[in-house]
Amino acid sequence: MASSFEAWSRRLKLLQLLVHRGHLQTADASRALGVERKIALDDLKKLELHGVPVSPQGDGTERSWVLEESWRKMGMVVGFEERLSLLLGRSLMESFLGGTDLGEAMKKLDTQVEAMSNEGLRLEAELARRFLYVREPEKDLSAHRDTVKALVEAVVRCHRVSFLYQHARQPRDVEKVSHAAPYTLAVYKRGLYVLVDRRDVITSHAVERITELTAHPKETFQFPYASDYDPHKRFANHVGLAHDGSPPETVRLRFTAEGRPYAESRVWMPNQRVEPREDGGCDVVFEAAGLELLARVLEYGDLVEVIEPPSLRARVRDTLTRARARYTDD
Incomplete structure (x- = not known):
């Protein structure tokens, strides 16, 4: 590779x-x-x-x-659509990768493509005002430039890696990951994650919480065949990257009439179906697993109710109860 x-x-x-x-x-x-x-x-x-x-x-x-x-x-013909695609790609990725080698590579590619085009398309400043990407809360990886570079190298060259990992909710809990095979770098929620194989168990790790990364160039691994490992299929019925090992289950979200436009305009999962209701609302039904479904549901506030599974309904109720308790003095 x-x-x-x-x-x-x-x-x-x-x-x-x-x-x-x-x-x-x-x-x-x-x-x-x-x-x-x-x-x-x-x-x-x-x-x-x-x-x-x-x-x-x-x-x-x-x-x-x-x-x-x-x-x-x-020359290398670079049309408007191609130029715009490069701009949008940079806007999406460069904001949180800007201080890394990957971010600089995006700028370099843009310059190279422009130089190879005899049309001399220097439209970026103008296009940036006409096609806007609105920034969202994102991670800043500029302080982790060396880690990103080393991980990219290890993923491409199939080198095993070792590192220390600090868990977000338990900062004092530092886990040692030894001689793992880094399969994939994934972009999620404006951040960068690495998926590693640890003795046939795939785990995900946020790059900014990785420290003391060591690559082992003399310890290479065979990247698995698509039939054995395909990240697209792996996450096809999965919400986010956090996973507790639970299998996908039926999720039914009931949106009010006011929330229906938001429900119908979004694809929660590729296998979803939308069932209209007589009150003007709708149910969105799909099969999924993943701990981060809770956060997706909470984004819609009182516009949605979890009908099933009972475990997700209970998690939403408990989260809202704790949140409400913070405002009892108002």
């Missing part, structure tokens, strides 16, 4: 050089990439194989790889 990422990073750099110069000798490509000529030659051939109109011309020391002139003049 790591070699694939590195290879296509090199090939993107070669493509930039070809667009800029029009031609490259294998020796030039080798020096620019800092790799052996054999690897540079293979990268040039791969560009040709994947549809880039570049071909070898000449013989011996005069042989060069030449990019088709019409394609070079056209």
Whole structure:
């Protein structure tokens, strides 16, 4: 996996050089990439194989790889939709990843794409006023730059990691995680989490609560096949990342007539169904598991009532009772 990422990073750099110069000798490509000529030659051939109109011309020391002139003049076409997609992607991610290498990579990619486009689209300042992402409460990972960088490297290269983890609700409870396999980095609630395999048990950890992270480059792991591990399927019937091991169960949320528009405009779970009621409200029904369903329900206040499961109904009632007790003096 790591070699694939590195290879296509090199090939993107070669493509930039070809667009800029029009031609490259294998020796030039080798020096620019800092790799052996054999690897540079293979990268040039791969560009040709994947549809880039570049071909070898000449013989011996005069042989060069030449990019088709019409394609070079056209450059890397970056249309309005593509430019806007980059802007929105940066707006969503850069706010909490801005102080990390990932955040800087987003800026760099934006600059590279703009430089490769002969249209000279410098619209970001204007687009940012016309398409707004409204900031939400988010985590600041700038102080955890080294941790983020090390985790990205470990995930890509399949290196095992060890670290200390401080639990949010029990700050004094520091857990030692040893030689775990970091499978996936996940973005959730404006934060970054790592999913690790700890002896066939997948656990999630907030990056900002990880300390003393150590990567073990000599201890690699085999990234599992999709049939054995697919995070998309794993969380298909799961609300959030926190999990107590309970299986999915039927959830029925009853919205008032005033709350119905909010219920119908949101997808709680892919398997949900909406059942209209005679009083103008509706029931939203789906199968799900996850401790964070409680917070989702509380967002809607008195517009929603949990009908089932009884365990969730009890948790909502107890939470509201404790919250109400804080305002008894008013």
